[in-house]
Amino acid sequence: MEWGYAGPIGPAHWASLSPDYAPCAGGIQQSPIDITGYGPAVGPVLSFSYAGEASRVASARGPIVVEFASGSSLTLGGRRYELLSAHAHAPAEHRVDGEEFAAELHVVHEDASGDALVVGVLFRLGGASPVLQAMLDAASGGAAALPPGAAAFMPRSNVFYNYTGSKTTPPCQEPVTWVVMRDAGSVSAEQVSALQSFSGGPNNRPLQPLRGRRIVLIGG
Numbered sequence: 001m002e003w004g005y006a007g008p009i010g011p012a013h014w015a016s017l018s019p020d021y022a023p024c025a026g027g028i029q030q031s032p033i034d035i036t037g038y039g040p041a042v043g044p045v046l047s048f049s050y051a052g053e054a055s056r057v058a059s060a061r062g063p064i065v066v067e068f069a070s071g072s073s074l075t076l077g078g079r080r081y082e083l084l085s086a087h088a089h090a091p092a093e094h095r096v097d098g099e100e101f102a103a104e105l106h107v108v109h110e111d112a113s114g115d116a117l118v119v120g121v122l123f124r125l126g127g128a129s130p131v132l133q134a135m136l137d138a139a140s141g142g143a144a145a146l147p148p149g150a151a152a153f154m155p156r157s158n159v160f161y162n163y164t165g166s167k168t169t170p171p172c173q174e175p176v177t178w179v180v181m182r183d184a185g186s187v188s189a190e191q192v193s194a195l196q197s198f199s200g201g202p203n204n205r206p207l208q209p210l211r212g213r214r215i216v217l218i219g220g
């Protein structure tokens, strides 16, 4: 079922577009959220093992998606999640203490039992982002532009906000373990408009209610 970010197929109508999209309105732990009210916690250790190649870049129907060959993963508290794909939102979906960001990278993982974990990386407006540029170059189809491999997506530090939420696109399935990196990158205005020209305009879902969920800052 077709959905989008504006008009009659926009986020306020997602749940009515298909019975499969019911969690978009009826879910109780939806994403994105404003990340605030968090406390430092001694949390599960996060470690990345990103080494695999990208298998392909797709952008035919919306945002640029990089799909990865198998072999890259992360572990959180000893649980292993396989790296599947990455895509970007512009503007960002999550906020931190009310701050709005210009773009957000979502790096999607799944464990052996099918549980999802998404790493979110926020970008402030500023200098160009190398990893977003690599995605744009690959999607633009230049012969020399190979899709960026997994290592290009490795966060520079391991300090992160952790909470339980959902996918931010239909069917908005929950739960999703969210790992939103504290350290933001930078993205240029040109890159924001290039991302939006692939996605057909802004592709950020509005903030969802926190409903008493706990957010922790780990590694800080």
Ligand SMILES: [Zn+2]
Binding pocket: 087, 088, 089, 106, 168
């Ligand atoms: Zn996303």
